[in-house]
Every structure is written in C-alpha cells, then in structure tokens.
Amino acid sequence: MAEDPKTATAGSPFGKPQVRIDGRAKVTGRALYPSDEPVGNPAYAFLLTSAIARGRIRRFDLGEARAVEGVLDILTHETAGGEAKPPEMQSGGKTTTTLESDRVWHDGQIIGVVVANSYEIAREAAFRVRVHYEKEAPSASFGSPGAEEEVREPGEHKDYRVGNADAELASAEVTVDGWYGTPTQHHNPIELFTTTCAWENGKLTIWEPSQFVYGLRGNVAGQLGIDPEDVRVVSRFVGGAFGSKGGATARTAWIAVAARRVNRPVKLVATRDQGFTIVTYRAETRHHLQLAATRDGRLTALRHEGWELTSRPSDYNVSGTETTARMYACPNILTKVNIVHADRNTPGFMRAPPDTPYMFPLECAMDELAARLGIDPIELRRINDTQTDPTNGQTFSSRHLMDCFDRGAERFGWSRRDPRPGSMSNGDWLVGLGCASAAYPSNIAATAARVSLRPDGHARVQIAAHDIGTGAYTVVAIMAADQLGLAPEQVTVEMGDSSLPPASLAAGSSHTATITHAVAKACGELRDRIARAATTSNNGPLAGRDPATLVLSAGRLTAPDGAAEPLVDAVKRLTPGALEVYAENIPKGLSPEAMETLYKGKPPMSRGQNREDVTAYAFGAQFVEVRVHSRTREIRVPRMVGAFASGRIVNPLTAHSQYMGGMIWGLGAALLEKTEIDPRHARYVNDNISEYHIPVNADVRRVEVIMIPETDRDVNPLGVKGIGEIGIVGVNAAIANAVFHATGKRIRQLPIRIEDLL
Amino acid sequence: MRPFSLETADDLAEALRLGAQENAAGAHVRAPMQYLAGGTNLLDLMKLDVMRPERLVNINGLQRQYGMIEADGAGLTLGALARMSAVADDPVVRRDYRVLSDALRLAASQQLRNMASLAGNVLQRTRCNYFRDTSWGACNKREPGSGCAAMEGVNRRLAVLGVSDRCIANYPGDFANALAALGAEVTVLDGAGGTRTLPFEELHRLPGDTPHIETNLKPGELITGFRVPAGPWTRRSLYLKIRDRESFDFALTSAAVALDLGDDGTVREARIGIGGLVAKPWRSHEAEAALRGRRLDEASAAEAAEAAFADAVVHSETAFKPELGRRTLVRALLEAARLTI
Numbered sequence A: 001m002a003e004d005p006k007t008a009t010a011g012s013p014f015g016k017p018q019v020r021i022d023g024r025a026k027v028t029g030r031a032l033y034p035s036d037e038p039v040g041n042p043a044y045a046f047l048l049t050s051a052i053a054r055g056r057i058r059r060f061d062l063g064e065a066r067a068v069e070g071v072l073d074i075l076t077h078e079t080a081g082g083e084a085k086p087p088e089m090q091s092g093g094k095t096t097t098t099l100e101s102d103r104v105w106h107d108g109q110i111i112g113v114v115v116a117n118s119y120e121i122a123r124e125a126a127f128r129v130r131v132h133y134e135k136e137a138p139s140a141s142f143g144s145p146g147a148e149e150e151v152r153e154p155g156e157h158k159d160y161r162v163g164n165a166d167a168e169l170a171s172a173e174v175t176v177d178g179w180y181g182t183p184t185q186h187h188n189p190i191e192l193f194t195t196t197c198a199w200e201n202g203k204l205t206i207w208e209p210s211q212f213v214y215g216l217r218g219n220v221a222g223q224l225g226i227d228p229e230d231v232r233v234v235s236r237f238v239g240g241a242f243g244s245k246g247g248a249t250a251r252t253a254w255i256a257v258a259a260r261r262v263n264r265p266v267k268l269v270a271t272r273d274q275g276f277t278i279v280t281y282r283a284e285t286r287h288h289l290q291l292a293a294t295r296d297g298r299l300t301a302l303r304h305e306g307w308e309l310t311s312r313p314s315d316y317n318v319s320g321t322e323t324t325a326r327m328y329a330c331p332n333i334l335t336k337v338n339i340v341h342a343d344r345n346t347p348g349f350m351r352a353p354p355d356t357p358y359m360f361p362l363e364c365a366m367d368e369l370a371a372r373l374g375i376d377p378i379e380l381r382r383i384n385d386t387q388t389d390p391t392n393g394q395t396f397s398s399r400h401l402m403d404c405f406d407r408g409a410e411r412f413g414w415s416r417r418d419p420r421p422g423s424m425s426n427g428d429w430l431v432g433l434g435c436a437s438a439a440y441p442s443n444i445a446a447t448a449a450r451v452s453l454r455p456d457g458h459a460r461v462q463i464a465a466h467d468i469g470t471g472a473y474t475v476v477a478i479m480a481a482d483q484l485g486l487a488p489e490q491v492t493v494e495m496g497d498s499s500l501p502p503a504s505l506a507a508g509s510s511h512t513a514t515i516t517h518a519v520a521k522a523c524g525e526l527r528d529r530i531a532r533a534a535t536t537s538n539n540g541p542l543a544g545r546d547p548a549t550l551v552l553s554a555g556r557l558t559a560p561d562g563a564a565e566p567l568v569d570a571v572k573r574l575t576p577g578a579l580e581v582y583a584e585n586i587p588k589g590l591s592p593e594a595m596e597t598l599y600k601g602k603p604p605m606s607r608g609q610n611r612e613d614v615t616a617y618a619f620g621a622q623f624v625e626v627r628v629h630s631r632t633r634e635i636r637v638p639r640m641v642g643a644f645a646s647g648r649i650v651n652p653l654t655a656h657s658q659y660m661g662g663m664i665w666g667l668g669a670a671l672l673e674k675t676e677i678d679p680r681h682a683r684y685v686n687d688n689i690s691e692y693h694i695p696v697n698a699d700v701r702r703v704e705v706i707m708i709p710e711t712d713r714d715v716n717p718l719g720v721k722g723i724g725e726i727g728i729v730g731v732n733a734a735i736a737n738a739v740f741h742a743t744g745k746r747i748r749q750l751p752i753r754i755e756d757l758l
Numbered sequence B: 001m002r003p004f005s006l007e008t009a010d011d012l013a014e015a016l017r018l019g020a021q022e023n024a025a026g027a028h029v030r031a032p033m034q035y036l037a038g039g040t041n042l043l044d045l046m047k048l049d050v051m052r053p054e055r056l057v058n059i060n061g062l063q064r065q066y067g068m069i070e071a072d073g074a075g076l077t078l079g080a081l082a083r084m085s086a087v088a089d090d091p092v093v094r095r096d097y098r099v100l101s102d103a104l105r106l107a108a109s110q111q112l113r114n115m116a117s118l119a120g121n122v123l124q125r126t127r128c129n130y131f132r133d134t135s136w137g138a139c140n141k142r143e144p145g146s147g148c149a150a151m152e153g154v155n156r157r158l159a160v161l162g163v164s165d166r167c168i169a170n171y172p173g174d175f176a177n178a179l180a181a182l183g184a185e186v187t188v189l190d191g192a193g194g195t196r197t198l199p200f201e202e203l204h205r206l207p208g209d210t211p212h213i214e215t216n217l218k219p220g221e222l223i224t225g226f227r228v229p230a231g232p233w234t235r236r237s238l239y240l241k242i243r244d245r246e247s248f249d250f251a252l253t254s255a256a257v258a259l260d261l262g263d264d265g266t267v268r269e270a271r272i273g274i275g276g277l278v279a280k281p282w283r284s285h286e287a288e289a290a291l292r293g294r295r296l297d298e299a300s301a302a303e304a305a306e307a308a309f310a311d312a313v314v315h316s317e318t319a320f321k322p323e324l325g326r327r328t329l330v331r332a333l334l335e336a337a338r339l340t341i
C-alpha cells in the first residue's frame, strides 16, 4: 500500500502478484468444500421436483418408494409442509413456495425430499414416486398467453428522465432504433448445489456453499422460527458461485427439517438438472434501445426500455438502466423497465446481473450509430465521453474509459481494421473486429474483522468472508501483511463460517473493497495499540515518540528518525500471548445501523451509482476478433483484448484471472449459452452441461488483459474498485459488433448462432 | 438408477452364455440384459432412469480378442472393443482411412474416447432431451405410443433426414456415418454362437412407426467387429463436423466424404455419409450418383447436396438445417478434392 504513510514500505505485498495461499490445499484435495466436511452417520436426501410448471399436486403415490429398503422418510407438503417457511430473497420481494402447499409455480420446483441410508437408495426411491397433478396451462416467456406485464415502480432500482428524449428522438438528425434480446442463462458452477445439516442440542449446523453465510444463517433461522444464534453456517470453500449461491433458497431449510425428523445429519447433493430450477439464474430480457445524435456524433437522446422475465410472485429485476443512463454525455435520457411474470422459477444474480444484459443493446447501438455516421466506434465513444454523471451532474470518482480504449486498441491492432463490413478475410474465413465499453459500479459494504497478532510475528485474521474462487483468502492475507508489516505466509486466514465476525454478501464486485477496508481497520487499531504502548513505556527505543508517526514494516516498528523496535518486543510489552482487535468498518454514506443490519443477515451495501458525493464506477474496453466461415458460418473467436481501469489492484495475479474469466464467459454468453425452454410446457429442456454450452478450451484462443493503473482517492480510502464482474460486461456487444463487421449482419438476439448467419 | 447385477465375461463363450436371453424377441435396447463396454452411454442412461436393465455383462475382457485394428489389401478390420482413441490415432487408419480417424477424433472428448468402444459408439442412443429426461411424458422412443414431445418443442439438434411422424430424434454419432459411407460390414454373434454379417447400413433402422426399435440386433446378440472394404477413395477422405463450439459438441451437421478422382478432377467414385441431422447413420447414394462421372466443382457439389437433402423434413427449429447440411457437404467435397494424398 505504497500511498498510506503509516505503512509505506517497499516490502508490502499489496499490488504484487501473489499465488493463492489456499492453492496447494485446493489442488491436493485437502480443501474441504461443504459437502466434503465429515459428519457422523449421515443420511442422504434426494429431491423430488415437479414435472409440470403450473398447477396443483393432487396426490403422491409413495408406496413403491417407501418400500425400498433403507428409505427413512419422505417429506411432502402433506407430511412436512408446515415445518418451514419460504426464504426471503436478496432482491425482488416474494418468491415461489415449495413444500409449503400443493401449489406448483414452476418446472422443477421442489415438491418433496426422499431421505434414505444412501444416496443410491434415495435416488432409486425418488424414481419410484408417482405424482398426480392437476395441470394448468403455463406461460413460458414473453408473449406467452397469460404472462403478466407491469411497469417497474421506483424502489430498489431507479429509472431516469432527463430532458425530453421522446421529443428529441422525433426530431433528431440521426437515430438508431433496435429491439434486442438476451436468453435465460444458468451459472452451472462445477460444484453442485449441496446442503448438509446436523442438529446438536437444538443447535443447527449447515454446511453449504454460500456467498453470504450470515445471510443464509438469518434466513434459515427465520424459515424454521429459531434464533439465528442457534444456527451456524460453514462454507470454507466454494466451487464457483457467480451469484447462484448468494441468496438462501428453499432447499436448505427442508434439509434441516429432514435432519430433525430422522434425527441424523442429512446430506443433499442436488443433481445438475435440479440446479437449473432449485436456485436462481439470469432472467431472459428484451430491450428497445433508441439513440439520437448529431451528424458529428454527439448523442442528443438515449431511450432504453427493458423487459425482464420473472416468476409469478417475484418482482426481481436489475439496475441495468442505472448504468446505461450514465455511460455517455447525453442531454435527454429516458429509461423504463417492465417486469413480466410467467410460470418460471425466480431469477437472481448472475455475473454482472444488470450490466451484462443491459450494456448489450447500448453498445451494439453505439456501433450501429458509428457505422451510420461513418465515425470510428472508438472515436464515437470519445466524442461522448464525460467526467460528469449525466443523470445527476456529479463527477465520477474516476473514469478512464478512453485510456482503456486507447491502450486496448493499440494492443489489439485496431488501426488495421478496414471499417467496411465483410471487407476482411483470412482464407475461407471472414474476419470481423469489434469493440464495446464495459462499466461496473464500485460497491462496498459494512463488514467486521478480528485480527490477532502473536509476539512471534504471526497474525490471524477472522472474517466471515467468502472465497468463491476469486482469491479472497489471499486478498485478506495480503492486506493484513501489508498493514502489519509481515509476509503473507505469516498470516493465517479463517473465513466462510458464521461463527466469525460478520462479512457482507460476496457479490456486486464489492467483496475485495469490503474486506480490505475491514481488515485494514482492525490492523490499524492493532498497530495503534502497539505504537501507543511503545511510545508511552518508560524504556524502549521508541519511548516518547508520536505514536501516529510509527510505521510497522518488515517485523519492526520504526519511527521517522530511524529508531526502531522489533515487533516481537513491542507486542510482548502488551502481552505474552496474542493481541486481538475486533473492528467494524462502515463505509462512508452508510448509516450507523449498518452493522446491525449485517448481523441480521442483510447486506449493507453502498452502491457506486447511488452515492451522494461521487458516482463510482470501474470502466473498461473490450476488443474481439471473430472469424465466420464463409460457407458454413461457424463463429469462432481467435482473439480478445480487455483493458480495464478499476482502481488499485490488490493482487494482479488473481485479478488477471477474474478479468480473463469474465471475458471468456462473455464469449460463451454471446455465442453459446442459452437455457432452452419448451414453449408449451414452460419447462427447461437442455438442463445439463452436455447441451447447455459454455466455451471449452478449443474455443478460447488468445485472451489478453490490460490493467490500467488508476488512483482514485474518492471511491474509498484504499482506492480499491471491484473487478469481479466488469470482465464480462460488453463482451457480448463486442462480439455482435465484430460479427456485423465480418458479415454485415446485425444480430440483436443472443446467442448468435450459425443459423443467424446462413 | 435401479439395482442391477453385474457379471463379467472373460471370453467370448462366456459372454454369449451370460448374454443369452430368455426372450430374444423385441428391441435389444429394451432387453433386461445389456452388454457393458465403456459404459459412457449406457450408464448415463441408467442414471437417468431411461434404461433399466436388470443385468449387465461386462465385455471389456474381450478386448484382447476383439480390440484389433488390422489393415490389409482388402480392407480394414476393427474389433468391437477397440477404443475410439486407439483407432483415431492409428497411423494406418489416419493415412488410408482418414475419414474414420477424423470422425472419431472429432467426437466427444479425449477422456470419453479413451473409455468408449467402437461397438458402443455405433450403438449410442439419441441425445433428444425429451428422451433422456423421464419427466417428459411423451416420447415414443422411450414409451411406445406416448407421443413425441420434441415434434413441436425444442428440436434444433434433431433430425431432418429419415424422420417419421412418430419420432424426429437424430442419431448423434459421427463414426457410424463414416462407416456407412465406406460401405462397411458389421459382424454379429448370436447366443448360440452363430455368426452373421450384415451391411453396416442395415444395422440401424429408421424410426417409422417403431422408433423404440433402433437396430436390427436381437437381444443378446453381440457385435464383434467391423470390416471396411478398401477402395481407391478411402485415402482422399475426410469428415467435416459443424457444431456450435469448437470441440466436445455433437454435430449440427456433418459430412463424411471419400473420393476417387481422375487426373482431370472427374469423380470416378464417391462415398458420402451425412450426420448430425439424420435419424440413423446415413449414406447418401443419391449424392454419390449425382457426382459420379462429373467434374468435382462448386456446381456438381451443389447438385449432390441438393440430391442428399431432397427428402428433408423440417420442424419448428430445424428449418435451417437442410441448408446448413448442403453447405456442409459442398464444403467437405471441395476440401476433399483439394487434399494432397
């Protein structure tokens, strides 16, 4: 942390590539993912899920299933429906029910739980259950008979009306106007959705992969009507989450109920196809995007109207227009979002939930406008770049969008692009080059941490934070090492357990900023205690110095004049054991009740687009080369370059992986990913990873990441912006724009497939 | 998955004895006994509760006897238990029967190819999602007479050639289309030790009114191997597979082509297989006839492609497939003509 005078040291690991401290445990299989945690004598659960999307359960035939030897219990609405309530969703209010009643809200809804002595027995018994339904005609999607549309009310998310966009669109010199769509998508983390529950003396322990252990704790306590203090959630390692493990889902409470009923720990590993319907996913969206501009490329109006699909009871929707309204200088802005209810499971967060679908139409439309005006797409963005948030006149805490474009363009070789569509080729393949802007709000949440330091220079950090594969363990170690003048190897990190000090939801790219500030605060207080003791003691080399000027580094406490005391002695002065500090960090702009909120299991988050001092976003530029076969039209992506300015980078090694992973996901989202739904039955069809496609290695050729150094003193004290999600944003548009450049065809519905280009 | 017994056969006699069926009528895929080779298709379907055999007979012990890859002047002999990867990588197959090597190499993943046998590969069953998920009520292939959920559902990956009004499932494999194209034969033993040889093209059946009967194998019959006749076309051959992603994906369309060209580019003989969108492994005699004696160029290739897809039947999401199939075949023919052999 070179810029903090208290710790300005060349030896700090902050900002240097650091291998994961948990890497060895992971690759040697010693990292315990929740379903690996040993529990004594477990029983096994297999979920029964509905085969219809709408209706009621008239009756179960359980005889054949109960007769399978080793079956312990079968939970249905008739046998156990009253024993738990539905969870509270992170967003969007009410959700669908499961065993609470005979009602079926969506395909694949949990309607029962078979518990048996082994997984195989439970599965076999589940296959032998017959369910008799009273079917009703379901609505699958937008435009299906029975789907209900409503205009989103201002609440969780905002819409904007600046100037008069409609009037400007009606009279503008140049306009572009297009309808766009993005499909249903599922995260499919390789670690399946698992839950293990055990009761002991009325206290419940839950092992479940989670992005928010305090949230899950609070939720399950509420569902079961017990004290949150009697629930512990353990989630030390998470095998991919991407938003899918952020909110509590119904299964957890039912497994807890099952464990109570059979008086044994119960373990659930839901199947891959069940993962499509028992948790959340990315909602299908539609967009109408209109731009107006002058002939020299200045935007004069932006109108973005979105439609988002959700379940019958839920109002889940995302803040996509909050980003698109802020991307470019524009005097007339109108945004609007409509929520469409159908007989589907409730959607939720998936990597860059708002920005992935919403930036797609805007960035395609910008490309279309550039082509229309004969202006280079990068130059069009430069003409409309702004340091002022067009929705409220605030300045951006920092915005280096054009630096990203310039550095990226140079690396990518953008200047070699012939702008005429269809003009570039390589053998039998048409070549297309496309670009798009990326943006993601910089968020930060209230969080607590406990740090202890022993005289031998070993520190331990305890924080109920989450490493969902991002490298958060390592970030915590780096931060503590930086603050205490140690090496990362001298820091032990404990996370992913609700018996530790609470950390907020690992989502919204907030976690690194959130946990570094909490850890820094606890370490700072530790340092102050040591420094005060060192300066107020009668003897010792630092006696009488100003404690605020002392620096902890390389195992020493050092004064500006060079006088120093080994950390060992300084700590020993206070205790022969361990010094310990618990600290809570409440970021600027959040209320003092933030910690109480967090203890209750709700994430107290300051969002970059809602701040009243500055507007805080990270920015980036995406570049993609596509090849389209001139005859058979396969679309391949030999090259991607992403340049990002996201504040200070704690660990460039894991940051690189985050960006790259996001970009690769963007490739998949643009060309491959789509959950197919049967329009008559409102049921998912390709609910497996053989047919739900994500890129394989052969699809991913050169992927280059450029990290633009950025100092931002306003975003937060450490200048850390989130990077977990921005890597995916805009890739879909960059690919669509590249496909246009290769073929002259504008495809506005994702994924872009061979048949779109025939 | 339901309980089943597992027996292991170390030699042919034992395999046939264990495999002998009380009732040798009906479709082999529905028989209570199934041979277990690599298991990469069978065990999947059992876990999905689609196949519910009571007995499995593990025949991997027969690999010593029926794992051969042998070429001589008259042709290529491949054992039923040769692994996909071994055949794909065999230098002689690669040089002299490139279309076979290509078709295997472009299938599945390396891990699967290491496990999977040739006989298991040709007998793999459709990936139609409505077939593979028992929570769908209507599937004539799984439950005869129950209807076909795919007909007006999600069917982008299903067939347009050889379909019936009972079933539009595609045969998903690659290798079998190349075998069909090259006019291979398959050797089958019955429970009594009797041997029969049938043209590979006759191993699988069209769905017609009985999509649940997929092959002409009787329950308990064992495939021991394949014989691919040599011909001047097998060297100038390739398999072109068009798919959404670059690897580990079934074909949307594919073409297996083998050409014998005169010095002036005239087609003396052509062997053409079609895949991805076919109801069973497919040889297009029509396309072959359209090419024979013609100079291979864009126009003749396009005519052959027209002939190959003349009888295509499309459904809600497959309207694009005949066109993609034609383009695939044209591209494959032109690329094969350009090969240096």
Ligand SMILES: Cc1cc2nc3c(=O)[nH]c(=O)nc-3n(C[C@H](O)[C@H](O)[C@H](O)COP(=O)(O)OP(=O)(O)OC[C@H]3O[C@@H](n4cnc5c(N)ncnc54)[C@H](O)[C@@H]3O)c2cc1C
Residues within 6 Å of the ligand: A690, B029, B034, B035, B036, B037, B038, B039, B040, B041, B042, B043, B059, B080, B081, B084, B106, B107, B108, B109, B112, B115, B116, B117, B118, B119, B120, B121, B122, B123, B124, B172, B173, B174, B175, B221, B222, B223, B224, B248, B249, B250, B251
């Ligand atoms: C994710 C995935 C992707 C795939 N992609 C492709 C692809 O792109 N292209 C492709 O072609 N394939 C693909 N496959 C299919 C794969 O090639 C087959 O699963 C494999 O070839 C089957 O061989 P096996 O030996 O494992 O068969 P098994 O599963 O053991 O057997 C399959 C069937 O054949 C029967 N059988 C096996 N041997 C004999 C015999 N000697 N005599 C009589 N009956 C026998 C069995 O009883 C069973 O009914 C893919 C599979 C998966 C899982």
Ligand code: SF4
Residues within 6 Å of the ligand: B126, B128, B129, B130, B131, B138, B139, B140, B141, B142, B147, B148, B149, B150, B151, B158, B166, B167, B168, B169, B211
């Ligand atoms: S296409 Fe065939 S396999 Fe698929 S649902 Fe219809 S009958 Fe079944």
